[in-house]
Structures are given as structure tokens and as C-alpha cells.
Amino acid sequence: MSTSVIGNTHIHAGQGDGTNTTVGFWIYLMSDCLIFAVLFATFGVLAANTAGGPGAKELFDLPFVLGETMLLLVSSFTFGAAMLNLHAGRKRSVVGWLGATFVLGASFIGMEVYEFTKLIHEGATPATSAFLSAYFTLVGTHGLHVACGLLWIAIMTHQIMRHGLDGVARRRLACLSLFWHFLDLVWICVFTFVYLRGFL
Amino acid sequence: MMSADLLSPHEPASSSSHGSMKGYVVGFVLSLAITLAAFGAVMSNVVPHHMRLAIIVGLCVIQLVVQLVYFLHMGTSRDQRENTAIFLCTGLLIAIVVAGSLWVMHNANVNMMAAPMSVQQAISHE
Numbered sequence: 001m002s003t004s005v006i007g008n009t010h011i012h013a014g015q016g017d018g019t020n021t022t023v024g025f026w027i028y029l030m031s032d033c034l035i036f037a038v039l040f041a042t043f044g045v046l047a048a049n050t051a052g053g054p055g056a057k058e059l060f061d062l063p064f065v066l067g068e069t070m071l072l073l074v075s076s077f078t079f080g081a082a083m084l085n086l087h088a089g090r091k092r093s094v095v096g097w098l099g100a101t102f103v104l105g106a107s108f109i110g111m112e113v114y115e116f117t118k119l120i121h122e123g124a125t126p127a128t129s130a131f132l133s134a135y136f137t138l139v140g141t142h143g144l145h146v147a148c149g150l151l152w153i154a155i156m157t158h159q160i161m162r163h164g165l166d167g168v169a170r171r172r173l174a175c176l177s178l179f180w181h182f183l184d185l186v187w188i189c190v191f192t193f194v195y196l197r198g199f200l
Numbered sequence: 201m202m203s204a205d206l207l208s209p210h211e212p213a214s215s216s217s218h219g220s221m222k223g224y225v226v227g228f229v230l231s232l233a234i235t236l237a238a239f240g241a242v243m244s245n246v247v248p249h250h251m252r253l254a255i256i257v258g259l260c261v262i263q264l265v266v267q268l269v270y271f272l273h274m275g276t277s278r279d280q281r282e283n284t285a286i287f288l289c290t291g292l293l294i295a296i297v298v299a300g301s302l303w304v305m306h307n308a309n310v311n312m313m314a315a316p317m318s319v320q321q322a323i324s325h326e
Binding site: 073077 | 220238253257259271289290293297320
């Protein structure tokens, strides 16, 4: 009894109950939000400057983008399911749902890498026009974030399997959950303002 | 107990900020419908051309709100108020940065560029 109390006070002194960590991580996400806002503004300014090169209509394939969107949307849902199982304390289900999220996110990254290599093979490189520079920077930054999220999911899966659903794992998964859902929010703006708007 | 009940009268304590399966399913189905509607508006010929931009931007904003509420559990409950306030503040900054950039650069474009120039023309100008 006394050891658990001491253990608790130790955790409280060091880390709090996790609320401060979540708020701090939320502030980081908001700064990330500003990065994306600036990249979106840049893209908005430069979208028409194709310098005689190919534009959005010649380069992009909307059904392909819809596929990418579906992968990210479903992965947001599977991560939510992982969080529900975390609160219910079901370790095996958490690992399973995290695995599903990882596969969906990795498929998204696979599709994006395929799209980028295809564009570059067609001669639409970041150096072709201001429009393509802004496009690769914006969409590439989002892809880089998703790749970091995948790495984080893999590490957390390992940590849960090794140490179980302890307070540290819960706090970190709460932050990872915010991060993953946030990336889906950014993608909503990407498919609306980069892809769909290009076809108007 | 009394004060907690008074502060959040219509929120059961069990599902305060963790969400529920029902919440995730509702959020997912709404997001799915909104995404398909946005792609449908551009890919099919149902919507007239001049209304398409307004419709996809509107659907984008709606889907952002849906996901913020159902997936990120943002709201006015006590434990979420801090996050919501920070988010609204960031939203203001984003609006200033994005709208300001587009406005200023559009004016610069209109007032300073007589004719669009290709790369070859620009190079031969130098």
C-alpha cells in the first residue's frame, strides 16, 4: 500500500497526471498547424504559376487521391478503436488496432511515393515550376509527418508489448492519437485545396 | 460531486474526453459522406461550375469541424476548454497569415505584372 502511494507521488511530482503533457503536445500541434498554414498560403499564391509547364489537371488523378483519402480516414477510425481499447485496458486489442493503423498509414505513404516518382518520371519535378515546388513542399511535408507517425506507432507497439499498458504508455498514446487525427485534418485541406481545386 | 454535476449538466462522467465507439462511428460515417460528396461535386457534372469552389470549401470546413468534435473530442467541457481556446487562437493566426498572403500577393500580381511570362521569356529578358 505504502509503496504504491510513494510510486504515485513520484509520478505526480515528475509528470503530473498527463493533462499538462497533453496540453503541451497540443501547443506543439498548433505550431505545426502554423507551418502547414504558411505552406498552404505559399501554394495558394503560386498555384497558377506553372511557367508553361503542366498544371494540376494534366498531372493529378482524382480517383487515386480518393484512395489515399480513404486510407487515412479509415486509419483515423482504427486509431480511435485502439484508444477505446486502451481505456478498457485490453492490451492485445490495442496492439491489433495499432497494427491495422500502421498498415493503412504505410499504404498511404506507399501510394504517395508512387505518385511522386511517377510525376518526376513524367518530368514534373519540383524544379519545373513554382506551382510544382509548392506542391512537393506542401504534400511532402505532410507525408513526412505521416512517416514520423508510423515510426511512433511502431515504437509504441513495441513498448506496449514489452511493458504493458502503464501510465507512460497511456500518456504517449494520447499524444500520438492527437498527432494522427491532426494529420488527417491537414489531409482534408490538402485534397480540397490542392487536388479538387486544381480541377475546377 | 454536486459542483461537478452543476458544471457539466449534460455530460455523463464516463465518456467525458475519451469518446465512445458510437462517437467514432458517427464521425467516420459523416467524414466518409462529406469526402464522397466533395469528390462527387468535382468529378461528376451534377454541380454547376461556378458553385463548385464554394461547395468544396464549405464541405472542407464542415469535415474539419466533424473530425475535431468526434475524433479530437474538442468541445466546451471543462477539461477541453483549454485546448479549444488555444485552437481558436491558432485559427485566428492562420486566418491572418493565409488570407493576408493571398490578398497581398493577389494585389501585387494584378498591379505589377502586365502579362504572364514564361521561363524562356524571363531568361531572354535578363
